Amino acid sequence: MRKGEIIIRDVGVCFRLYREKVTTLKEAVVHRFRHLRSAENFWALRHVNVSITPGEAIALVGHNGSGKSTLLKTIAGVLQPREGEVLSAGRISPMIELGAGFDPELSGRDNVYLNGALLGFSRKQMEAKFDGIVAFSELGDFIDMPIKNYSSGMYARLGFAIAQDVEPDILIVDEVLAVGDERFQEKCKARILDFRSAGVTFCFVSHNLEAARSLCPRAAVLHHGRLAFDGPIEQAWEKYRELERGPMPGPQINVAAS
Amino acid sequence: MKAMELASPAPAALATESPKRPSPLRELWSFRQLIALLVVRELKVRYKRSVLGLLWTMLNPLLLMVVYTVVFSTIWRSSFRNFSLFLLSALLPWLFFNTAVLQGLFAVISNQELIRKVRLPQAVFPLSVVGSNLVNFALSLVPLFLVMAALDQPFTPALLFLPVAMFILTVFTSGVTLFFATATVFFRDVRHLVEVMLQMVMYLSPVFYDLRTLGEPTTWWFPLFKTCLQLNPLTYMFSLIRDPVYYGRLPELSTVVIxxxxxxxxxxVGFFFFQRLSPRHIHYL
Known part of the structure; x- marks a missing residue:
């Protein structure tokens, strides 16, 4: 595999839904582990096949609960597929949520190093990046204040500043561009375009056609965990609109054979 | 729905080239700096806004020891020379083990926000708990040495064995912590079970007594108790520390081997279970 390539091969992600939530041993024993048998399988994704070549940009669209975020999390390696496999090569920078892993008690400075380590960077590498991150975040002297004193905009700015500086081969973005003021949003978009021209693979979840079209020529439409369409973004959008107008049967739950 | 499933392609064969997934150990090793940072974070957050800060780590065992010395030298007279030191040499490693396991129970659960969003080996969380408690344990050796000096306890070269002893105890504690950390994710009441078990284990471990000084060999419970102690791995762990500190000698080779x-x-065992079950954690958080 080449760096930046993603192959999603017949992926199924299954959540077990329990009619009765059992979290204690006593309940489990009293009900003689019935909850294990009565569990129902909910396939958030099933039989999804997508191949993404290095440097390609793809938007994932679909209504709420169609499995977009599940697919992103599976690509990022946070969720393991029950069926099929997700293969990817290269460093993945997940912007699934900005500032995931920030500790509110620690200063911005400490959090930069902590977040860097979470993404697999050594202290030395982060020291080299530190000034650039602070400059991008425009936090100035606030960098040495505890994060809990930050405004939500400052929080997101620091999160994006870290995420944009990790030299990814694959960039995964889950509608995080709606952070900060307009000027900062423009800055984020410009940075993502930089990545695009540098040949970084880009996966983007959005409900906003304008944002998606300006970044991605290709789109995959998910509908109830199935891949409904994969191709040029204009046609994908039509398909998405059409599905949206159609009946909404709600998520399907398949009762597991016990 | 069913028909759709049947019509869909069968799971792809695994024959095609798969990029090598890093082995769990190698992946964990690449995140060693994260463990260090998490340890620092825990220490920083724990002592935030406390005037004495890290000094508490040293004051704590010292104050504990004053209590025990008063209790055991006045109310329950012990025939031991320097009983407080005898006690402390096993109490400190016990506190390390006990606190690490208890805090480790929630290591995965309390970091669920991260686990949902970032791909990383989850073992870093329980291991960082062990790490921060190891720092505390190491710092508590300072008051231990102060007490040794105050009680005219000889400092022998055997004390140089202490780092090795602590390493062995840390490896042991890590396994136990990992095991119960993953168990707690699936059943939250593991916590209550472990709390009671730890109390029992403490009295079944040679903290307040010693195998050699244990009651009358003629009583009916003695053989039972002795077997218990001999089967308890902590008996050997504590010997590794008590021998150099209190008896001023190296532990026996058989003790070290066991x-x-x-x-x-x-x-x-702990790492195996944790690694096998951790992909399923996310469904139970």
């Missing part, structure tokens, strides 16, 4: 085997066994 302790090492127990430590390796614990880590292998």
């Amino acid at each position: 302790a090492c085997s127990a430590a390796v066994f614990s880590l292998v």
Whole structure:
């Protein structure tokens, strides 16, 4: 595999839904582990096949609960597929949520190093990046204040500043561009375009056609965990609109054979 | 729905080239700096806004020891020379083990926000708990040495064995911590079970007594108790520390061998279970 390539091969992600939530041993024993048998399988994704070549940009669209975020999390390696496999090569920078892993008690400075380590960077590498991150975040002297004193905009700015500086081969973005003021949003978009021209693979979840079209020529439409369409973004959008107008049967739950 | 499933392609064969997934150990090793940072974070957050800060780590065992010395030298007279030191030499490692396991129970659960969003080996969380408690344990050696000096306890070269002893105990504790950390994710009441068990284990471990000084060999419970102690890995762990500190000698080779085997066994079992179950954690958080 080449760096930046993603192959999603017949992926199924299954959540077990329990009619009765059992979290204690006593309940489990009293009900003689019935909850294990009565569990129902909910396939958030099933039989999804997508191949993404290095440097390609793809938007994932679909209504709420169609499995977009599940697919992103599976690509990022946070969720393991029950069926099929997700293969990817290269460093993945997940912007699934900005500032995931920030500790509110620690200063911005400490959090930069902590977040860097979470993404697999050594202290030395982060020291080299530190000034650039602070400059991008425009936090100035606030960098040495505890994060809990930050405004939500400052929080997101620091999160994006870290995420944009990790030299990814694959960039995964889950509608995080709606952070900060307009000027900062423009800055984020410009940075993502930089990545695009540098040949970084880009996966983007959005409900906003304008944002998606300006970044991605290709789109995959998910509908109830199935891949409904994969191709040029204009046609994908039509398909998405059409599905949206159609009946909404709600998520399907398949009762597991016990 | 069913028909759709049947019509869909069968799971792809695994024959095609798969990029090598890093082995769990190698992946964990690449995140060692994260463990260090998490340890620092825990220490920083724990002592935030406290005037004495890290000094508490040293004051705590010292104050504890004053209490125990008063209790055991006035109310329950002990025939031991320097009983407080005898006690402390096993109490400190016990506190390390006990606190690490208890805090480790929630290591995965309390970091669920991260686990949902970032791909990383989840073992870093319980291991960082062990790490921060190891720092506390190491710092508590300072008051231990102060007490040794105050009580005219000889400082022998055997004390140089202490780092090795602490390493073995840390390996053992890591395994136990990993095991119960993953168990707690699936059943939250593991916590209550472990709390009670730890109390029992403390009294079944040679903290307040010693195998050699244990009651009358003629009583009916003595053989039972002795077997218990001999099966308890902590007996050997504590000997590794009590021998150099209190008796001023190296532990016996057999003790070291048993302790090492127990430590390796614990880590292998704990890590194996944790690694096998951690992909499923996310569904139970």
